[in-house]
Each structure stands twice: as C-alpha cells, then as structure tokens.
Amino acid sequence: MVRVIKQETYDEVVKENIEDLAMTPQEAIEDAVKQFEAQGIDLTNIIKDLVITGENSNVIKNCLKKISTSLKDEKCDDITEVLEKLKTELDRDIARRMYAAKEMAYDILLDLIERMKNGDDLNILRTAIKTMTSLMTGHPDLLDDRGVKLQIELLDSQSDVPTIQTVLRWIKQCCIKHEMNRQAIFNGGILERMNKILQKEDKSDIELRDACGVLRSLTLDDDIRHEYGKAHEHASQMARALLTVLTELLKIFKEDEAVVGDLMLTMASLIVRNEFCQDVEDAGGLTYILDVMINYPDTEKLNWQALKLLKALAGNDNVKVHIVTNGSAPLIVSSIGRFKSSESVASAALSCISALTLRSSSNAGVFYDCGAPSIIIDAMKEFPKSLSVLRQGSWAIRNMSVRNKAESREFVAYGVDAVLRNAIKNHPVLAEDARAALRDLGLKVDLKEQWTGKGGALTHESF
Numbered sequence: 001m002v003r004v005i006k007q008e009t010y011d012e013v014v015k016e017n018i019e020d021l022a023m024t025p026q027e028a029i030e031d032a033v034k035q036f037e038a039q040g041i042d043l044t045n046i047i048k049d050l051v052i053t054g055e056n057s058n059v060i061k062n063c064l065k066k067i068s069t070s071l072k073d074e075k076c077d078d079i080t081e082v083l084e085k086l087k088t089e090l091d092r093d094i095a096r097r098m099y100a101a102k103e104m105a106y107d108i109l110l111d112l113i114e115r116m117k118n119g120d121d122l123n124i125l126r127t128a129i130k131t132m133t134s135l136m137t138g139h140p141d142l143l144d145d146r147g148v149k150l151q152i153e154l155l156d157s158q159s160d161v162p163t164i165q166t167v168l169r170w171i172k173q174c175c176i177k178h179e180m181n182r183q184a185i186f187n188g189g190i191l192e193r194m195n196k197i198l199q200k201e202d203k204s205d206i207e208l209r210d211a212c213g214v215l216r217s218l219t220l221d222d223d224i225r226h227e228y229g230k231a232h233e234h235a236s237q238m239a240r241a242l243l244t245v246l247t248e249l250l251k252i253f254k255e256d257e258a259v260v261g262d263l264m265l266t267m268a269s270l271i272v273r274n275e276f277c278q279d280v281e282d283a284g285g286l287t288y289i290l291d292v293m294i295n296y297p298d299t300e301k302l303n304w305q306a307l308k309l310l311k312a313l314a315g316n317d318n319v320k321v322h323i324v325t326n327g328s329a330p331l332i333v334s335s336i337g338r339f340k341s342s343e344s345v346a347s348a349a350l351s352c353i354s355a356l357t358l359r360s361s362s363n364a365g366v367f368y369d370c371g372a373p374s375i376i377i378d379a380m381k382e383f384p385k386s387l388s389v390l391r392q393g394s395w396a397i398r399n400m401s402v403r404n405k406a407e408s409r410e411f412v413a414y415g416v417d418a419v420l421r422n423a424i425k426n427h428p429v430l431a432e433d434a435r436a437a438l439r440d441l442g443l444k445v446d447l448k449e450q451w452t453g454k455g456g457a458l459t460h461e462s463f
Helices: 007-019 025-038 059-073 079-090 094-102 105-116 122-136 145-157 161-175 179-187 190-199 205-217 231-252 257-270 274-282 285-295 300-313 317-325 328-338 343-357 361-369 372-382 387-401 409-413 416-426 428-440
Strands: none
Touching: 007 025, 059 079, 059 094, 059 105, 079 094, 079 122, 094 105, 094 122, 105 122, 105 145, 122 161, 145 161, 145 179, 145 190, 161 179, 161 205, 179 190, 179 231, 190 205, 190 231, 205 231, 205 257, 231 257, 231 274, 231 285, 257 285, 257 300, 274 285, 274 300, 274 317, 285 300, 285 317, 285 328, 300 317, 300 328, 300 343, 317 328, 317 343, 317 361, 328 343, 328 361, 328 372, 343 361, 343 372, 343 387, 361 372, 361 387, 372 387, 372 409, 372 416, 387 409, 387 416, 387 428, 409 416, 416 428
C-alpha cells in the first residue's frame, strides 16, 4: 500500500530544517524529500516549494480568493487574467492540482462557469472552462452530478464553436481513467448532443475532431478501480446512432487529413459487433478507407489509422471477403514496406493480415500473390524486440499457412524458422504463438506438455 502525507506535514519538516537547522531553502527541501522517500512515502501530490514561497506568493490560493471575491461582488474586470494565471500554475504538475482541489477550486470554478454560461463575455467563460480542464487533468474524481448537468447545458445553450470546443475537451478529460464519470456523462444525454454536432450543416473541422475525441473517450476501459465497465454498451449504442453519419463524413472531409484520421479511429473504436462492420460497408465506408491509403501513401499516421479500421471491419466474414476482393491486400503489404521504420504501422498491418486470412484460404492466397511472406518476415526481423509485431506476425503466418500448405513453403524459403525460434528464445511470453506457427508450417517444434498425471492407477468408487 502506498504511504502518503498531507501537504502541511511536509511543510512543517521544511520549516524545521530552515529554522532549527539553519539550512538554505533548497537544502531544506532536498533533505525533507530524502527523509520522506526513505520512509517509503509517495510525494507525487506534494508541492515541494510551497512553504518557502510565503503566503503572499501562493498563486493558487490568491487566484481562488480573487475569483471568489469577484463572484460575491459580481465584478469580473480582471478575472480572465486571474484565470489564466491560475491555469498556468495548475498545468505545472499534479501536486498543484491536488492542492487546488483541497482549496475548493472545483466548486469555485463551477460557480463561475454557471454564472457566465448565459452572459455576453464568452472569453471569460472559455477561460474558466479551460482552467477547469487543467484542474481535472489527471484528477477526474472531482466531477459530480452538478458538473455533468452543467456540461450538457453548455452544449445545449452555446453556439460559439470555440466555446463548444472547450466544453468537449473538458468532457473528454473527465472520461479518462474514470468509469463512473463516463457512465454519468453517457446517461446525461451526451450521445444526442454528439449526434447534433456531427450532423449540423456548418460544423467545423476542429469541432468535429473534438467531438470524435469525446466519442472515443466514452469507449475507454482504463479504470483499474472497476473490474467491469460499460465500454461495450456505450460503443454499441453510439455505433447504432452514428456509424452511418461518421462514414458519410469520411467522404465529405476526404481532403482533410486530420479529420479523416480522427474519423477512422473513432469508427474503429465503435465497431464492436459483427453487424456494425456490415453497416459501414453498406454506407460505402470500405471504398473511402481504401481511397485514403491510395491518396495518402506517404502519410504514416493515416495509413496506421486506416489499417486499424480495416482490421475492425474484418470481424465480419462477408465484409472480410469484400475487403480483399476490393484490392486491399497490395495496399496493406506495401504499407509495411513504405514505412519500414514504423513499428505501429508494421503491427497494425500484420494484425490486419492476420484478421483477413483467419479461416479464409482464398484471402490467404491473395496475400501470397502479393508477396506477403517476405514482407512479414522482414518486419519481424526489423523489430526483434517488439512483442506486438512478433505476436501479430506469428498469427499472420499461422493463419496464412494452416489452410494453404503448398504456398506456406514460401515462409520456409525466406527463413521463417530462425525468426520464430529467436522469438521463442528472446521472448518466452510469445513461445506458444511462435510454436503454433512452426507447427502449422510443418516445421519441427518441441511442444510443451501443459499437464501430466502422476501415474497413479484410476479407481472407481460406487456411490
């Protein structure tokens, strides 16, 4: 269990070092840190130099005090400057954000946002929301029902794009590593608001990208405090409502690399059921995705995103066949060669090949015709330390070989034996995958017996 202390406890030790031991401030801080770390205490949430700055120099406290006074007096003359100063301080580290939270920063900022949501000064509103986002970065536990309600109200009431953008970024930050926030925001009606943003006629590229970021954040499953989340349920509901819309947007924004990339990543995160793959193809999505790979052959990030989406679509057997018959195999294979130094592209492409050739000898035959064996082996040689590349490569080799015994000799000719055996030797965690590939290639492999009996005679007892 991690041991922690209060800010006050740490500050007292620094003070004692300065007053009783005549240390300089820097020496006092270094000594205090060494003392606590020696005791196994985590100082992540402690502001190391707070006590030596003096009460008048405590930026966080002073800023929060000025904001509270402005709310009481209903005077907001220099409030933007104060908010920006506070935001700069909060952006420094998590310790300052934790300290600000203890000083009621969340409630104070929430009061200010509520006060300004119907006002004329959007600059103050935007700055307040940005400051709130900084406060909650890495500290999403602060969000409560009042905050969720305010987020939804802001999306409903605001038409200014930069303001909506700040709200969406605040919402996204609240969803990261916090399952209960995701559920509260989803249940608060975020899907309806996202649909409205995606379908409005005058949507901007920036607004669209931030909306996609929110959608993806709602499908995360990264909160270790909750064994079971609702990422799948969220993704399913959003897919039913938005996949066709997102697919159409691929066509509309095909000239905008950043938007197309975000759209493809978002679609890949929503395709969690077999029928959703068919929905995307029916909407023309497959053509748009392949067009991206053809039109942007030298853009690493876009090719990686396209490969991720193709792999997701391969979850449907009918769509899987159409992906290959529409000419994707040469594009996938060539992407590995074009981006030889990119581990992410290699892993995504190998994963794609593995998915497309699973239980499909005809698809595997097409990849053999495209020269996939040599490319797959070259990729595994290029990244001998990458567990992802080696695992996906092993799966691709196995899926291409198990139903295509004659063609699988190509892998042997290109030296697959040594590559797989090196993977087993250097990465024991990959042993099972690599051995399975060796077995399906017809190569010699020592299979490990997982369980053996003790040799005792079986007995039969009558009941």
